[in-house]
Amino acid sequence: MPLLQFSQATGLAVSAYDIKGVRQIGPLLSTRTARFLGTSKLWQEDGPGTAVERLIVGAMAAGQDDAGAEVEELFYGMRICSLPLTRAGERYGVLVFGWCMRDFSSPLACEQLAALVGVPGHTLWNEVRLESPLTDARLATYRELLRTLAGSLDRQRDTIDELNRVSRTRELFLATVSHEMRTPLSALSMRVDLLLHTMRDMPPALQASLMAMRVHVRQEAAMVEDLIDAARTLTGTMSVNRVPVSLGRIVRDALSTVESSANEKRIVFSVTPANHGDNIELDADPRRLQQVLWNLVLNAIKFTSPGGSVGLNIASDANGVRIRVHDSGQGIAPEDLPHVFGAFTLQSQANASGLGLGLYIARRIVELHGGTITASSAGKDLGTSFTIYLPTLHAAMPPILPV
Template sequence: MISVALPEDKGHDWDSWRQPLDQFAQATGLTVSAYDMDGARRIGPLTASRSAQLLATGSLWHEDGAGTALERRLVRAPAGAVLHGMRVCAMPLTHFGQVYGVLVYGWSFGNFSSPIECEQIGAQAGVSGQALWNEVRLEPPVSNARLATYTALLQTLVNTTDRQRETIEELNRVSRTRDLFLATVSHEMRTPLSALSMRVEVLLKTVKDLPKPVESALLAMRVHVRQEAGMIDDLIDAARTLTGQMSVNRTRASLGRIVRDAVSTIEVQTHEKAIAFSVAPSDQGDSIVVYADSHRLQQVLWNLLLNAIKFTPPGGAIQIRIGQSRGHVEIDVADNGQGIAARDLAHVFGAFTLQREGNTTGLGLGLYIARRIVELHDGTLTAASGGKNQGTTFTLRLPLFL
């Protein structure tokens, strides 16, 4: 057969049709081709019967062949046609109601053929009429009832495939819209919140002898504003993660410095809850060098520590353990708090996964963002717990700087 170079069709994935159409041809014995609306054959002819395979050796389906000309007429007006007793049918392909192609199928006799019909077809196809007759007379004809069944089967295949594509495209559109909305809203919320935070700080620092009720209200406002700001930052980071826009700027960094900076942000909270806090070894990883974004890695550790404080009761204990093995550094953040049920462990890193018990703040994004940051560092972040009231250990594993 002659191979013709086709123009690129960027709108539709024709290759994905090849396997299901070939399976249909093999199951029914019919010959199948797929055309775009410009009349270019994208797939086929896919032949299964010996008679069709013989015809394929001739000129019937060449670019200027009689079979191709008939199929192109069906593309313009999908219906049915007959060529010397061989029936050919057409079925449109649609995407959101818009026809983008046509399947042409059949090339079968409805009744037992005759040598004369085979001679006529052979003359147009450029093959021996006698050889075609020898093949055709050994093949059972495809009755009208059977052809109707095959048509219904093909229609089901087409509907399932096209609707599945529409569903996937719609889901992708909704996902893109959601991510854009999340990112836009997060930024719009941050601006007025920053202004409010600044005004609260100015009042607390510049106005002397504030009445106690006013001062208490302003201090409470400062706490709530910081909580809201933290949640908005989480939303922005989550939006960047979902849209693939989060990145890290990795440089050679001292792990000890990163650990100290993270620990300094939670000292007040551990003191308020009388939590025993420790880091091992005592140098806090000063001798360890990692290739990391210091700010982002500090964010991960701060998040893990804040999470541990939140779920550890007053008088509890939290420990950071740092070790090295096989070119990696491992950092455990362990607490003896309320723990995580076995059924929930698999979901702790999911977006908007919020542990309700003992948790009155947050959006459930912190651990989701933390894991993504660690993955951008070519590392892993895992969680382990013995169950309720058995504490939790988060293990951060990163490659060492070599």
């Protein structure tokens, strides 16, 4: 820690107090004399050194810049100094440092100091006489060094506080706006569906417009749901409701929503094994895992050219199951791979859409299940592969090598 390094470099004893006079750090002791005094009652809770340091803290809290010089005479020439710690312009603590002799001490002064702190005078003298006194010039240099160090620490805390404030504001914004957007979109979707199902002899142009509107509303609703999930992830409130469930059920439910997209692009879609993992039991949230697989497969279809291929392969071992979604699509550049699971990460290709939150949310859902998700790609136009590994209740299916 920086204060310990300062103490070791200068030989000064250093303590950090909060503004109420409670020692938070120290005393940090580096010289033989300081370590010897550390065995005395000097810095004990009811010791004279602690009492003086708290007196200094009280003076600093009241606005004084350095009260150490006023109490040095109480310790027979030991220099005791202080610096305020500030945050946003307010003092929140004090550094008390020094505890070195102003001049070469005498046996008499050491006897008096030893009696005050409860140690043998001759032993203290043997330690003190081997150390150089703390001159005014050295003290001024050390004070400026510590002032710079303290200022750097204060700026770091100010920066962290500001980042935390911005982060909390962002999370609150995401949560509030997402919920406020969800209600009107749901109402609009219901009205469009009602019109499509109840209006007879609707003009073709109107019907086409309503169907297009329904598609756009559903896309917007999906984005809002992603924002809500992202907000829950950021605030640590996302949860999963885990129950015993067949992997096959999850896979089939996920694929049923994307098969039409694959057919429209004439994409060859395959699942290995043919039973979709029916005999693999997971302790999982079916809806959340379906959301993950749906997102991976839909992305694979989206970024694969017409006539390409997308596959889903399942392989199990003694502890878990590996689900691999791979495609022959546009691939991911090596420099982009480390960032694919970040929030608001969008592919740069022309067919990218959405908010770039799907993989960010998918990783969190997989982690909440005790699993992992990874991405790999050989490069541009060489396809992409996403692999999920999840613990299983029963890994009954024999291992299958990934295709």
